[in-house]
Amino acid sequence: MQPEAAIEHVLGLARQSGLAEVDVLVERGESLGLKIRDAKVEKVDQSTSLGLGVRVLLDGRTGLAYTERLEASALRRVLDEALENAELQDQLEVNLPDPAEDVPAAEALQLYNPELEQLSFEELAEVGLEIEATAKQMDQRMVTLPYLGVSRESGEWILGTSKGTHYRQRANSATTYCGALLQEGESRKTGFWFWQMRDWNRAEAAAIGPKAVKEGTSLLGAKSIQNCKMPVILDEYCAPQLLGMFFRAFHADAAQKGTSRLAGRLGEKIAGENVTLYDDPHIPGACGSSHLDSEGVLTQKLSLVDQGVFENFLYHVESASKEQRTSTGHARRSYNSGIGTGSHNLVMEKGSYSLEELCQQPERALLVTSLEGAAGCNSISGDISIGVQGFLLEKGERVKPVDSITIAGNFFDLLGQIQGLGNCYQPYLSKVFAPPMLLDGLAISG
Amino acid sequence: MLADQTIAKVLEHGLRQGADFAEVFIEDSVSRSLDLLDRKIDQINSGNSYGIGIRLLFGHESCYGYSSDPDPAGLLQLTENLARSKRGEERVTPKDLRRAPVNDQHRIRLSPEKVGKMDRVELLRRLDQLTRSHGEAIRQVSASIVEKKRSMLIANSEGLFREDSRQYMRVRLSAIADTGDGPQGSAESPGVLGGYEFLEEVDLEKLAREAAETALRMAGAGYIDGGVMPVVMGNGFGGVIFHEACGHPLETEAIRKNASPFTGKLGQSIASPVLTAVDDGTIANAWGSLNIDDEGNEAQRTVLIKDGVLQQYLSDRVGAAQVGVPQTGSSRRESYKYAPVSRMRNTYIDKGPDKIEDIIRSVDHGLYAKKLGGGSVDPGTGEFNFAVQEGYIIRKGKVAEPVRGATLIGKGYEVLPKISMIADDLELAAGICGASSGMVPTTVGQPTLKIDSILVGGR
Numbered sequence: 001m002q003p004e005a006a007i008e009h010v011l012g013l014a015r016q017s018g019l020a021e022v023d024v025l026v027e028r029g030e031s032l033g034l035k036i037r038d039a040k041v042e043k044v045d046q047s048t049s050l051g052l053g054v055r056v057l058l059d060g061r062t063g064l065a066y067t068e069r070l071e072a073s074a075l076r077r078v079l080d081e082a083l084e085n086a087e088l089q090d091q092l093e094v095n096l097p098d099p100a101e102d103v104p105a106a107e108a109l110q111l112y113n114p115e116l117e118q119l120s121f122e123e124l125a126e127v128g129l130e131i132e133a134t135a136k137q138m139d140q141r142m143v144t145l146p147y148l149g150v151s152r153e154s155g156e157w158i159l160g161t162s163k164g165t166h167y168r169q170r171a172n173s174a175t176t177y178c179g180a181l182l183q184e185g186e187s188r189k190t191g192f193w194f195w196q197m198r199d200w201n202r203a204e205a206a207a208i209g210p211k212a213v214k215e216g217t218s219l220l221g222a223k224s225i226q227n228c229k230m231p232v233i234l235d236e237y238c239a240p241q242l243l244g245m246f247f248r249a250f251h252a253d254a255a256q257k258g259t260s261r262l263a264g265r266l267g268e269k270i271a272g273e274n275v276t277l278y279d280d281p282h283i284p285g286a287c288g289s290s291h292l293d294s295e296g297v298l299t300q301k302l303s304l305v306d307q308g309v310f311e312n313f314l315y316h317v318e319s320a321s322k323e324q325r326t327s328t329g330h331a332r333r334s335y336n337s338g339i340g341t342g343s344h345n346l347v348m349e350k351g352s353y354s355l356e357e358l359c360q361q362p363e364r365a366l367l368v369t370s371l372e373g374a375a376g377c378n379s380i381s382g383d384i385s386i387g388v389q390g391f392l393l394e395k396g397e398r399v400k401p402v403d404s405i406t407i408a409g410n411f412f413d414l415l416g417q418i419q420g421l422g423n424c425y426q427p428y429l430s431k432v433f434a435p436p437m438l439l440d441g442l443a444i445s446g
Numbered sequence: 447m448l449a450d451q452t453i454a455k456v457l458e459h460g461l462r463q464g465a466d467f468a469e470v471f472i473e474d475s476v477s478r479s480l481d482l483l484d485r486k487i488d489q490i491n492s493g494n495s496y497g498i499g500i501r502l503l504f505g506h507e508s509c510y511g512y513s514s515d516p517d518p519a520g521l522l523q524l525t526e527n528l529a530r531s532k533r534g535e536e537r538v539t540p541k542d543l544r545r546a547p548v549n550d551q552h553r554i555r556l557s558p559e560k561v562g563k564m565d566r567v568e569l570l571r572r573l574d575q576l577t578r579s580h581g582e583a584i585r586q587v588s589a590s591i592v593e594k595k596r597s598m599l600i601a602n603s604e605g606l607f608r609e610d611s612r613q614y615m616r617v618r619l620s621a622i623a624d625t626g627d628g629p630q631g632s633a634e635s636p637g638v639l640g641g642y643e644f645l646e647e648v649d650l651e652k653l654a655r656e657a658a659e660t661a662l663r664m665a666g667a668g669y670i671d672g673g674v675m676p677v678v679m680g681n682g683f684g685g686v687i688f689h690e691a692c693g694h695p696l697e698t699e700a701i702r703k704n705a706s707p708f709t710g711k712l713g714q715s716i717a718s719p720v721l722t723a724v725d726d727g728t729i730a731n732a733w734g735s736l737n738i739d740d741e742g743n744e745a746q747r748t749v750l751i752k753d754g755v756l757q758q759y760l761s762d763r764v765g766a767a768q769v770g771v772p773q774t775g776s777s778r779r780e781s782y783k784y785a786p787v788s789r790m791r792n793t794y795i796d797k798g799p800d801k802i803e804d805i806i807r808s809v810d811h812g813l814y815a816k817k818l819g820g821g822s823v824d825p826g827t828g829e830f831n832f833a834v835q836e837g838y839i840i841r842k843g844k845v846a847e848p849v850r851g852a853t854l855i856g857k858g859y860e861v862l863p864k865i866s867m868i869a870d871d872l873e874l875a876a877g878i879c880g881a882s883s884g885m886v887p888t889t890v891g892q893p894t895l896k897i898d899s900i901l902v903g904g905r
Contacts (some may be wrong), residue, residue: 042506045785046509049512065491065493066492067496068496089487144826146705146825224901258622261629338488339489375833381631385903385904406672408903443672445672
């Protein structure tokens with residue numbers, strides 16, 4: 001059965017069973033990916049994926065079930081399972097939202113570029129081979145290129161509800177990535193670069209090989225530094241990563257369940273005046289853009305922190321109903337998961353400095369260009385203890401590469417310790433936009 | 447799961463395009479999860495995954511595709527699309543498929559289907575109560591039961607045709623404590639390749655006590671002063687460091703790309719002579735065990751390092767051929783959506799001669815990392831990072847106050863020679879490992895051991 005027909009089929013079965021509140025989410029994806037090694041296409045991956053998830057609301061109880069088969073018998077079974085699951089669940093007072101009015105066309109978000117579907121296997125392969133050839137010529141210290149791929153991917157999601165919501169949105173993109181392993185003496189470093197956009201730019205997509213190599217060579221010979229406190233600068237790639245690790249504190253359900261340090265702090269100053277943070281679901285082409293969230297609620301731009309003052313939590317239907325308010329349109333769900341909270345496109349407003357100017361602010365500083373894992377970052381307490389790599393700066397100059405060190409502090413303290421913000425975002429497809437940050441108060445261990 | 451005739455046709459069609467090897471992997475999985483959060487049964491989800499993965503090998507080059515649609519014409523078209531860049535003359539003819547039985551080493555004593563969902567709900571409520579009974583400072587509890595039955599069929603152009611199923615059961619518990627200095631969490635998550643009997647036999651009181659006590663101790667702890675120091679690693683999940691820092695670089699997926707510090711080191715000493723490490727896929731009902739791997743080979747016990755000397759890599763079909771080593775029955779994938787590669791199963795550092803008391807006593811000033819949280823590694827450089835979930839300062843040979851915020855940073859090949867003492871208290875722990883073929887259940891493990899010096903990140 002085709003996805004649209006499958007959704008109607010499930011909603012029809014629900015009607016017959018007298019179920020008034022049911023929603024059905026279908027996700028479909030297609031991708032073609034190539035991996036390159038030794039001047040050959042070493043691996044080709046081609047896939048079509050499909051999944052359908054059902055949510056039944058029964059007197060405030062929620063039941064979920066999913067299937068990757070869209071035959072009539074599987075659809076009957078998935079509805080029955082969801083119903084059975086709902087009967088066991090505790091009441092959460094969730095009601096299916098009424099259909100949103102005046103929903104703009106998904107096309108206005110510019111998420112789908114039909115030209116990308118024309119990208120042939122041959123063209124993707126050519127670009128991959130060019131990345132390898134240019135990367136290999138760059139530096140004698142290259143050991144190997146363990147990760148090198150080119151792909152195009154497209155996906156769509158369709159939401160149908162028994163209350164009459166019907167929304168379909170599709171998106172696609174093209175990606176190239178390159179990881180280069182370099183060695184000098186005992187020092188081994190991996191340099192990584194990627195490109196991901198919705199508009200195909202062959203020259204830019206193919207130019208990442210030398211960038212990956214340069215990224216790796218610049219860190220060769222890196223050494224640890226002694227325990228100290230000095231200003232730390234996160235570049236435009238690391239800053240959004242750090243923000244993403246702690247962002248769940250802004251979810252209303254986290255606050256309601258006692259796992260957010262921001263609980264009870266609405267209207268208070270939680271950051272410096274230079275911090276303004278908002279969620280914008282309507283940025284053309286951005287990864288998280290959407291007119292409806294996955295419960296069918298109309299999305300809107302939402303201010304989270306305005307000049308340091310905490311303004312709003314993110315809500316879905318359930319967390320909103322607990323506080324007798326309406327959802328802010330931040331439900332997130334995939335066909336095989338439950339409902340969670342999530343931002344669409346999280347934006348921290350830019351400052352005025354270029355990265356170079358930001359680096360020149362302190363006499364001495366650590367520029368962080370790579371965060372190693374997130375396990376030492378505790379999203380509940382805000383504690384940060386994480387391995388980093390980067391460069392020791394003196395008067396803005398990179399005097400030596402640094403590794404085998406950790407930075408430590410607390411995210412919620414850091415929000416008040418941002419000394420300066422850069423004026424750029426990382427340029428590729430993303431859903432978290434944060435500029436480079438100059439931070440004070442982090443401890444460095446080495 | 448798919449007609450034998452269709453499978454044979456797809457394999458034949460693959461070879462007709464010039465492939466040296468063709469494989470069909472069919473999966474039909476049933477999953478169920480029940481989550482308790484904030485004293486409520488918060489989410490119950492169940493589902494069915496189904497799909498067919500087709501792999502063609504042209505020498506060492508591979509093409510992989512999948513679909514959830516069993517339509518034979520669509521599968522033949524997918525096979526053709528996969529081969530389009532490599533297409534050549536037919537070089538090999540397929541062998542007749544021979545159904546070979548699988549010897550089930552991991553018996554299920556109580557099928558999860560025979561137990562009502564209400565029993566699971568009651569178990570979760572009991573875990574919540576038991577954990578909260580450790581005091582008011584326990585502010586939040588979440589618990590879940592995750593179960594999955596993967597049924598699969600693997601057939602290839604060399605005549606292999608095998609069917610197997612794997613039943614997984616896991617329980618997760620996390621507790622958050624706050625004694626005034628901000629919330630601290632801890633988690634326990636044992637699991638087995640087995641049936642519902644696991645949930646009946648697991649010691650819920652002990653599970654709740656361990657989660658609650660760790661969270662409470664850490665909530666009252668101060669921050670550690672970072673620096674290079676000796677570290678005593680606790681048994682069980684502490685083995686995750688070996689998994690990340692040494693296990694991954696010993697997979698042929700890294701070796702074949704020359705992207706591992708252990709490339710070309712077979713037969714050489716790479717660790718302290720006290721260290722022996724094993725990856726064993728045959729341990730009865732262990733979380734990372736298999737009857738057959740995802741290419742249809744018998745699971746094996748593979749000695750990786752013996753007395754400090756590198757013995758074997760973990761290999762899959764392509765990796766073994768490229769590196770020139772035997773296959774070890776370690777080819778794995780999360781689902782039909784992934785081509786299989788060499789992965790770990792139950793990986794552990796074997797027990798040694800020392801006693802934990804002697805190890806602690808040998809440290810003048812250092813860290814006892816009793817329980818680790820997660821971490822990651824760059825296999826090419828061996829650089830790793832791990833969070834310490836429960837840590838204590840060791841002062842003058844004695845375990846002293848608890849400390850929070852510790853992270854261990856190092857390079858696997860540099861740490862191995864610095865392991866100087868290994869205790870006799872080997873324990874295994876369940877985990878989920880992510881790599882190029884997806885997330886697979888793996889066991890890590892080790893006895894308590896001492897690393898003479900390693901960087902501990904702190905404040």
